[in-house]
Amino acid sequence: xxxxxxxxxxxxxxxxxxxxxxxxxxxxxxxxxxxxxxxxxxxxxxxxxxxxxxxxxxxxxxxxxxxxxxxxxxxxxxxxxxxxxxxxxxxxxxxxxxxxxxxxxxxxxxxxxxxxxxxxxxxxxxxxxxxxxxxxxxxxxxxxxxxxxxxxxxxxxxxxxxxxxxxxxxxxxxxxxxxxxxxxxxxxxxxxxxxxxxxxxxxxxxxxxxxxxxxxxxxxxxxxxxxxxxxxxxxxxxxxxxxxxxxxxxxxxxxxxxxxxxxxxxxxxxxxxxxxxxxxxxxxxxxxxxxxxxxxxxxxxxxxxxxxxxxxxxxxxxxxxxxxxxxxxxxxxxxxxxxxxxx
Numbered sequence: 001x002x003x004x005x006x007x008x009x010x011x012x013x014x015x016x017x018x019x020x021x022x023x024x025x026x027x028x029x030x031x032x033x034x035x036x037x038x039x040x041x042x043x044x045x046x047x048x049x050x051x052x053x054x055x056x057x058x059x060x061x062x063x064x065x066x067x068x069x070x071x072x073x074x075x076x077x078x079x080x081x082x083x084x085x086x087x088x089x090x091x092x093x094x095x096x097x098x099x100x101x102x103x104x105x106x107x108x109x110x111x112x113x114x115x116x117x118x119x120x121x122x123x124x125x126x127x128x129x130x131x132x133x134x135x136x137x138x139x140x141x142x143x144x145x146x147x148x149x150x151x152x153x154x155x156x157x158x159x160x161x162x163x164x165x166x167x168x169x170x171x172x173x174x175x176x177x178x179x180x181x182x183x184x185x186x187x188x189x190x191x192x193x194x195x196x197x198x199x200x201x202x203x204x205x206x207x208x209x210x211x212x213x214x215x216x217x218x219x220x221x222x223x224x225x226x227x228x229x230x231x232x233x234x235x236x237x238x239x240x241x242x243x244x245x246x247x248x249x250x251x252x253x254x255x256x257x258x259x260x261x262x263x264x265x266x267x268x269x270x271x272x273x274x275x276x277x278x279x280x281x282x283x284x285x286x287x288x289x290x291x292x293x294x295x296x297x298x299x300x301x302x303x304x305x306x307x308x309x310x311x312x313x314x315x316x317x318x319x320x321x322x323x324x325x326x327x328x329x330x331x332x333x334x335x336x337x338x339x340x341x342x343x
Contacts, residue, residue, distance in 0.1 A: 058128030131184030139227025191247030
């Protein structure tokens with residue numbers, strides 16, 4: 001594990017801008033927690049030592065009337081460097097994204113991992129988060145457990161879709177037991193992994209998993225898809241709009257649990273049509289809010305022009321998430337030179 005950071009001033013200011021922009025609920029993305037994980041240097045870690053710093057952010061957001069949800073994740077083999085020591089996954093496999101070989105979790109390690117999830121959620125609750133979101137998408141650990149391509153286990157945590165989803169249901173149960181049945185627990189789910197020849201998690205299994213999560217008390221399901229090894233990643237170009245709509249609509253027709261749509265949402269008129277014509281109840285946005293933190297407020301005040309985001313994905317800046325078009329000309333040039341050097 002490398003050194004990790006608590007929310008710094010830049011992060012605090014970004015979330016304050018979003019709160020001022022009247023975002024209803026902010027999902028604070030990708031918080032790490034497990035001793036079996038390998039963290040990037042800029043990761044934010046939920047533990048006893050960081051609760052107070054996270055509390056400063058949630059208190060600030062609550063002052064503006066904004067709710068906050070902590071997204072909890074384990075990377076598994078989907079990382080950008082070769083770390084020392086074992087890199088864990090559901091089974092032994094070689095990750096096609098980076099060539100990293102996975103070491104299979106033992107059953108005892110799975111049970112410890114589930115308990116770690118519950119403890120991380122308890123830290124999130126102590127830090128003032130209004131709920132937690134389990135990250136079960138985009139090629140990370142729980143998504144790989146649900147995938148028949150990466151999960152080749154022969155025990156109760158593998159096999160058919162019911163075995164492959166067991167760890168997710170165990171995590172849900174552990175968080176509810178630890179934090180209380182009334183504490184909101186959401187999940188981000190891939191509707192499909194878009195692996196070559198559809199070998200990963202597919203829409204049929206996604207719907208089964210979604211139905212079982214709803215039956216077991218999940219409080220909301222955010223429908224996403226893709227991975228870094230898939231034909232499509234989690235964030236597509238501007239030519240794609242509302243690209244998980246069909247899958248989200250199918251799930252919303254099967255469950256009473258609120259379904260949240262994410263991906264390619266930049267047109268408020270289109271979003272209003274989705275709300276009126278389907279059972280989808282909410283939307284999640286990231287890149288449009290990176291460029292315009294006041295986008296929601298702008299729409300609410302009657303300016304319904306489309307989001308300015310052009311989906312160039314340059315906001316995925318190794319130096320910190322920031323819209324390329326919001327940078328100074330000097331910073332833009334530095335970014336261009338850095339990316340050219342990396343390529």
